[in-house]
Amino acid sequence: xxxxxxxxxxxxxxxxxxxxxxxxxxxxxxxxxxxxxxxxxxxxxxxxxxxxxxxxxxxxxxxxxxxxxxxxxxxxxxxxxxxxxxxxxxxxxxxxxxxxxxxxxxxxxxxxxxxxxxxxxxxxxxxxxxxxxxxxxxxxxxxxxxxxxxxxxxxxxxxxxxxxxxxxxxxxxxxxxxxxxxxxxxxxxxxxxxxxxxxxxxxxxxxxxxxxxxxxxxxxxxxxxxxxxxxxxxxxxxxxxxxxxxxxxxxxxxxxxxxxxxxxxxxxxxxxxxxxxxxxxxxxxxxxxxxxxxxxxxxxxxxxxxxxxxxxxxxxxxxxxxxxxxxxxxxxxxxxxxxxxxxxxxxxxxxxxxxxxxxxxxxxxxxxxxxxxxxxxxxxxxxxxxxxxxxxxxxxxxxxxxxxxxxxxxxxxxxxxxxxxxxxxxxxxxxxxxxxxxxxxxxxxxxxxxxxxxxxxxxxxxxxxxxxxxxxxxxxxxxxxxxxxxxxxxxxxxxxxxxxxxxxxxxxxxxxxxxxxxxxxx
Amino acid sequence: xxxxxxxxxxxxxxxxxxxxxxxxxxxxxxxxxxxxxxxxxxxxxxxxxxxxxxxxxxxxxxxxxxxxxxxxxxxxxxxxxxxxxxxxxxxxxxxxxxxxxxxxxxxxxxxxxxxxxxxxxxxxxxxxxxxxxxxxxxxxxxxxxxxxxxxxxxxxxxxxxxxxxxxxxxxxxxxxxxxxxxxxxxxxxxxxxxxxxxxxxxxxxxxxxxxxxxxxxxxxxxxxxxxxxxxxxxxxxxxxxxxxxx
Numbered sequence: 001x002x003x004x005x006x007x008x009x010x011x012x013x014x015x016x017x018x019x020x021x022x023x024x025x026x027x028x029x030x031x032x033x034x035x036x037x038x039x040x041x042x043x044x045x046x047x048x049x050x051x052x053x054x055x056x057x058x059x060x061x062x063x064x065x066x067x068x069x070x071x072x073x074x075x076x077x078x079x080x081x082x083x084x085x086x087x088x089x090x091x092x093x094x095x096x097x098x099x100x101x102x103x104x105x106x107x108x109x110x111x112x113x114x115x116x117x118x119x120x121x122x123x124x125x126x127x128x129x130x131x132x133x134x135x136x137x138x139x140x141x142x143x144x145x146x147x148x149x150x151x152x153x154x155x156x157x158x159x160x161x162x163x164x165x166x167x168x169x170x171x172x173x174x175x176x177x178x179x180x181x182x183x184x185x186x187x188x189x190x191x192x193x194x195x196x197x198x199x200x201x202x203x204x205x206x207x208x209x210x211x212x213x214x215x216x217x218x219x220x221x222x223x224x225x226x227x228x229x230x231x232x233x234x235x236x237x238x239x240x241x242x243x244x245x246x247x248x249x250x251x252x253x254x255x256x257x258x259x260x261x262x263x264x265x266x267x268x269x270x271x272x273x274x275x276x277x278x279x280x281x282x283x284x285x286x287x288x289x290x291x292x293x294x295x296x297x298x299x300x301x302x303x304x305x306x307x308x309x310x311x312x313x314x315x316x317x318x319x320x321x322x323x324x325x326x327x328x329x330x331x332x333x334x335x336x337x338x339x340x341x342x343x344x345x346x347x348x349x350x351x352x353x354x355x356x357x358x359x360x361x362x363x364x365x366x367x368x369x370x371x372x373x374x375x376x377x378x379x380x381x382x383x384x385x386x387x388x389x390x391x392x393x394x395x396x397x398x399x400x401x402x403x404x405x406x407x408x409x410x411x412x413x414x415x416x417x418x419x420x421x422x423x424x425x426x427x428x429x430x431x432x433x434x435x436x437x438x439x440x441x442x443x444x445x446x447x448x449x450x451x452x453x454x455x456x457x458x459x460x461x462x463x464x465x466x467x468x469x470x471x472x473x474x475x476x477x478x479x480x481x482x483x484x485x486x487x488x489x490x491x492x493x494x495x496x497x498x499x500x501x502x503x504x505x506x507x508x509x510x511x512x513x514x515x516x517x518x519x520x521x522x
Numbered sequence: 523x524x525x526x527x528x529x530x531x532x533x534x535x536x537x538x539x540x541x542x543x544x545x546x547x548x549x550x551x552x553x554x555x556x557x558x559x560x561x562x563x564x565x566x567x568x569x570x571x572x573x574x575x576x577x578x579x580x581x582x583x584x585x586x587x588x589x590x591x592x593x594x595x596x597x598x599x600x601x602x603x604x605x606x607x608x609x610x611x612x613x614x615x616x617x618x619x620x621x622x623x624x625x626x627x628x629x630x631x632x633x634x635x636x637x638x639x640x641x642x643x644x645x646x647x648x649x650x651x652x653x654x655x656x657x658x659x660x661x662x663x664x665x666x667x668x669x670x671x672x673x674x675x676x677x678x679x680x681x682x683x684x685x686x687x688x689x690x691x692x693x694x695x696x697x698x699x700x701x702x703x704x705x706x707x708x709x710x711x712x713x714x715x716x717x718x719x720x721x722x723x724x725x726x727x728x729x730x731x732x733x734x735x736x737x738x739x740x741x742x743x744x745x746x747x748x749x750x751x752x753x754x755x756x757x758x759x760x761x762x763x764x765x766x767x768x
């Protein structure tokens with residue numbers, strides 16, 4: 001990494017320290033709690049899958065059965081009942097799933113010997129986590145085999161037809177055009193479903209349902225292109241919303257490579273309860289960490305809802321918090337794709353210099369992190385010609401500051417979901433610029449008292465001031481008072497609060513225990 | 523009668539720039555297919571100036587065509603609220619002080635499953651968009667932005683609670699006509715509750731036209747390029763008009 005902005009190291013350290021102090025009390029709360037989706041994610045890791053005739057997934061059925069028997073039993077964890085049913089019925093997980101989908105109630109069986117349950121559970125932990133470990137090894141092998149074949153930064157493209165089979169065509173074409181990462185954007189409002197739909201889907205609004213079968217279908221298609229192109233094509237989805245950890249579990253089992261996953265996005269932008277979100281994000285991140293999945297955080301959203309120039313410090317503050325919550329869940333820096341965006345009003349004088357300053361600042365403060373850089377969207381209009389130029393400026397900044405993951409802007413942003421040719425034009429544009437300025441990053445320095453350097457210092461100072469304020473009142477209160485993104489979220493408000501579970505003294509979750517142990521989380 | 527054709531660099535040359543994708547491989551046959559297709563659309567000349575493969579099965583074309591088709595400009599009517607007459611923020615506030623003499627209450631939301639706040643934020647948030655302040659900044663307007671994914675029912679309940687004068691419904695996602703479904707449901711709910719006449723109802727979104735909105739029972743629809751001033755002007759003038767009518 002090249003130092004160009006001369007940011008004082010002690011100030012950066014201080015900002016990190018503040019973020020750590022802000023996250024710590026939240027961490028204590030998280031560790032005392034589970035949630036319905038954490039329990040369902042655990043069931044999924046153990047092999048619970050399928051759905052009943054009404055489309056209610058088996059993991060939901062099991063949690064609902066425990067809750068219906070006695071809500072107080074949730075505090076012991078739900079996996080114990082599933083394992084108990086496996087032992088008592090002598091069935092395989094697949095057979096038991098089918099039986100549950102047909103109406104069998106796991107609570108109809110008395111709880112058997114604890115040591116037998118523990119032994120059986122350990123067997124399933126070894127199986128479930130073993131499969132994830134194999135996936136990780138396979139990815140590492142392919143990345144090694146096709147070493148140096150990916151673009152730098154990684155070119156990231158979105159498909160969003162609503163139909164997984166149509167998505168496959170678009171994704172294959174996008175990968176062949178040069179994309180390194182394919183994200184299948186989710187159908188509108190999936191984030192607010194407190195279950196994950198089952199099976200392959202062909203209907204969605206503005207995107208495609210995230211289901212395990214859809215993950216499998218897309219993974220197989222991209223593996224095919226990987227071999228043809230001799231370039232490992234990564235697959236991305238969204239471990240966000242009310243089912244964060246379940247989607248992380250599904251992604252880990254089906255070898256996704258990246259997950260959109262933010263510690264506060266759901267609270268601020270989807271009105272999901274804050275306690276629920278903090279609990280869910282940690283378990284989801286532990287799974288992502290174990291699976292070697294790079295998370296992408298959602299700081300770009302701060303800039304699309306507020307002014308990108310004035311609120312630049314909220315991005316850095318959020319990145320620092322996401323980093324701490326990531327560390328707490330066992331994610332190393334190289335899996336932390338912290339987000340930021342090129343969203344300033346194009347009419348601002350010297351806007352390009354400010355964007356360059358902020359992107360370089362992120363690079364220097366997070367040297368090992370694969371930063372996820374997002375393209376202009378807010379000021380994209382129907383003028384596709386202007387839009388293409390704005391995307392070009394964005395491409396330039398990204399390469400010139402050595403970003404990690406580059407989400408390609410579409411010239412038709414704000415008009416329609418991308419046409420196949422829109423993606424081609426985007427890749428072509430990025431490849432031209434990035435090849436043309438290949439060594440710009442290594443070759444260029446900034447004037448010590450110039451606009452770029454001064455801007456970065458200013459943003460860091462504002463970030464510290466902001467974090468001091470948050471630290472003084474605590475994160476929960478800060479969110480309640482609207483310090484982030486100008487939205488106020490009451491502590492007990494928002495969606496999913498009723499799904500929060502206080503862990504009891506007998507809480508049983510060997511998956512969590514094993515993950516913590518292997519990830520070295522205290 | 524005023525006949526018009528597209529303009530390249532000479533009046534009535536009828537030049538048109540096109541780009542599209544075909545589900546065939548790139549190559550001489552693909553280019554010829556593109557040319558024939560453009561001619562089949564009625565263009566008199568066609569030049570394929572660029573082609574490129576998008577994958578093994580798809581190809582991309584940039585094409586110039588010449589069209590002799592003309593229309594009579596005098597017969598053209600626009601499906602847009604006339605925004606040229608919109609007052610500025612200060613003028614709107616002054617208009618309210620003079621003619622309405624109380625604060626105007628506006629409630630807005632992006633309804634249904636639509637998660638995009640960008641449209642409603644551009645109109646309502648303090649900051650506004652493109653140097654046009656949003657309604658929250660208007661001293662004479664009390665603005666409530668309920669955000670995205672708000673059920674129609676909840677939006678109406680809230681509007682009743684705060685005694686709103688106007689309700690803004692934003693719809694960005696139009697895939698599978700969800701916006702039409704949402705907008706229809708909104709009006710039907712209002713009518714079922716016998717509340718339709720109580721509010722000025724305005725729809726907005728990049729693909730919302732005034733004609734469509736009025737057809738669905740709204741007072742107006744605002745599309746791309748609309749700012750808070752345009753919406754505010756419509757609301758205050760309509761309020762005065764309603765007061766005079768009653």
